[in-house]
Amino acid sequence: MTNPAKTPETAPAHERVYRVLRHRIMHGELPPGNALTLRGIGTVFGVSMTPAREAVRRLVAEGALTLSASGRVSTPEIGNERIEELAAIRALLEPELASRALPRAYPALIDRLGSINSSVDQMVVKQDASGYIRANLEFHRTLYLRAQAPAMLAMIETVWLQLGPTMRQLYSRMQNSGRLGHHRAILAALKTGDEAALVLAVRQDVTQGLRMLAA
Amino acid sequence: MTNPAKTPETAPAHERVYRVLRHRIMHGELPPGNALTLRGIGTVFGVSMTPAREAVRRLVAEGALTLSASGRVSTPEIGNERIEELAAIRALLEPELASRALPRAYPALIDRLGSINSSVDQMVVKQDASGYIRANLEFHRTLYLRAQAPAMLAMIETVWLQLGPTMRQLYSRMQNSGRLGHHRAILAALKTGDEAALVLAVRQDVTQGLRMLAA
DNA sequence: CAGGACGATTTGTGATCACGATTTCCGCAT
DNA sequence: ATGCGGAAATCGTGATCACAAATCGTCCTG
Numbered sequence: 025m026t027n028p029a030k031t032p033e034t035a036p037a038h039e040r041v042y043r044v045l046r047h048r049i050m051h052g053e054l055p056p057g058n059a060l061t062l063r064g065i066g067t068v069f070g071v072s073m074t075p076a077r078e079a080v081r082r083l084v085a086e087g088a089l090t091l092s093a094s095g096r097v098s099t100p101e102i103g104n105e106r107i108e109e110l111a112a113i114r115a116l117l118e119p120e121l122a123s124r125a126l127p128r129a130y131p132a133l134i135d136r137l138g139s140i141n142s143s144v145d146q147m148v149v150k151q152d153a154s155g156y157i158r159a160n161l162e163f164h165r166t167l168y169l170r171a172q173a174p175a176m177l178a179m180i181e182t183v184w185l186q187l188g189p190t191m192r193q194l195y196s197r198m199q200n201s202g203r204l205g206h207h208r209a210i211l212a213a214l215k216t217g218d219e220a221a222l223v224l225a226v227r228q229d230v231t232q233g234l235r236m237l238a239a
Numbered sequence: 240m241t242n243p244a245k246t247p248e249t250a251p252a253h254e255r256v257y258r259v260l261r262h263r264i265m266h267g268e269l270p271p272g273n274a275l276t277l278r279g280i281g282t283v284f285g286v287s288m289t290p291a292r293e294a295v296r297r298l299v300a301e302g303a304l305t306l307s308a309s310g311r312v313s314t315p316e317i318g319n320e321r322i323e324e325l326a327a328i329r330a331l332l333e334p335e336l337a338s339r340a341l342p343r344a345y346p347a348l349i350d351r352l353g354s355i356n357s358s359v360d361q362m363v364v365k366q367d368a369s370g371y372i373r374a375n376l377e378f379h380r381t382l383y384l385r386a387q388a389p390a391m392l393a394m395i396e397t398v399w400l401q402l403g404p405t406m407r408q409l410y411s412r413m414q415n416s417g418r419l420g421h422h423r424a425i426l427a428a429l430k431t432g433d434e435a436a437l438v439l440a441v442r443q444d445v446t447q448g449l450r451m452l453a454a
Numbered sequence: 455c456a457g458g459a460c461g462a463t464t465t466g467t468g469a470t471c472a473c474g475a476t477t478t479c480c481g482c483a484t
Numbered sequence: 485a486t487g488c489g490g491a492a493a494t495c496g497t498g499a500t501c502a503c504a505a506a507t508c509g510t511c512c513t514g
Binding site: 095 | 289296299327332394398
Binding site: 061062063073077094095096097 | 464465466467
């Protein structure tokens with residue numbers, strides 16, 4: 025599977041529920057506005073309402089789910105102004121993370137990024153939207169992990185989470201775009217150690233993809 | 240009180256608990272490493288474990304509380320490297336928020352910021368640590384609210400939350416520092432509409448205060 | 455045919471309880 | 485004094501239940 029034994033099997037029920045829901049939301053497997061119920065979640069995961077409630081509460085706190093006035097939960101439907109904001113946050117934090125990762129970007133890491141990037145290309149030709157989102161985020165996360173900045177990484181992941189449900193819509197109108205070049209520019213800048221070029225490439229990769237959502 | 244009827248009285252119990260705990264943590268009223276128990280919280284607020292658990296779960300998701308391996312909760316004890324990270328996030332996001340607020344920073348807002356700033360000074364002479372933190376954050380929040388960027392503001396507030404328990408320690412060694420000048424520099428830049436000076440003043444205000452925590 | 459009212463169902467909230475694991479504390483031996 | 489072992493108290497987890505509010509469907513009226 026895509027989740028290689030990341031859950032120790034002995035984890036509490038509420039965390040198993042949280043992890044699965046978070047994974048599905050971040051990768052766009054739930055459309056915006058999708059309604060969820062505590063009893064429904066509990067039934068699906070074979071647990072009672074209690075752990076389902078805690079998982080939902082956590083996801084709401086991270087902005088992955090929205091809470092209506094009556095307490096009902098659903099995936100958020102975000103407007104253009106919020107997309108622009110989240111894109112701006114990405115444009116501010118991700119270049120910084122890339123810049124911090126640069127001094128430790130050894131060839132082994134660059135090779136791994138290259139193979140992940142080819143996996144991204146595969147997802148594009150396979151028309152696998154969720155697979156594309158997953159591979160694309162893995163590319164970024166693999167790079168940023170080298171920055172040794174867990175707080176920043178956690179923060180940017182919550183941004184990805186908030187964009188998750190909307191990401192899938194982005195995918196359809198992203199088909200024939202000169203998007204793939206940015207990852208290659210990132211790899212090139214990593215190889216040459218050019219920090220300015222790296223920061224620029226990351227910022228462009230982040231902003232361009234999200235700019236077309238405002239259309 | 241410092242919380243002017245922000246809770247509609249009819250709010251669910253778990254949200255009342257959440258709000259009060261969040262307020263106390265963000266303003267440094269709980270020292271780092273402070274242990275909390277669900278039953279204890281429930282007793283204090285006159286509710287059962289269930290709402291206490293949900294409030295705690297939310298705060299953990301925001302980084303305001305940490306969860307030990309056995310599920311026990313306490314306020315985080317953050318190290319220097321994490322402080323540096325959180326300060327870097329502040330240094331990236333807060334100038335952006337200030338910059339976005341600048342076009343809408345009318346004289347009424349600047350006056351209000353000035354009075355809040357004098358309140359900050361009062362807290363310093365009164366040696367009121369928690370009051371100082373509250374007034375200082377109110378200064379920043381009042382300015383950033385004008386940026387009309389709720390997602391960014393929410394994100395920076397979670398950073399403040401994570402720094403909350405450690406903030407109080409910062410206060411003691413901040414006494415005789417040239418710190419008060421930065422707020423005045425912010426106000427001056429707002430009056431003249433000088434974006435570059437504003438960005439610089441905000442960044443210095445944010446980074447200097449947290450840099451002395453690493454000592 | 456459209457719109458509103460009413461009843462049945464669904465849903466979130468909060469309390470309570472049992473269970474297993476952890477922590478704490480006291481006493482004993484080194 | 486110091487370290488160690490075990491019993492007792494404490495704690496988090498998860499299930500179940502009752503209750504009130506909200507939602508949905510249906511039927512009736514205009």
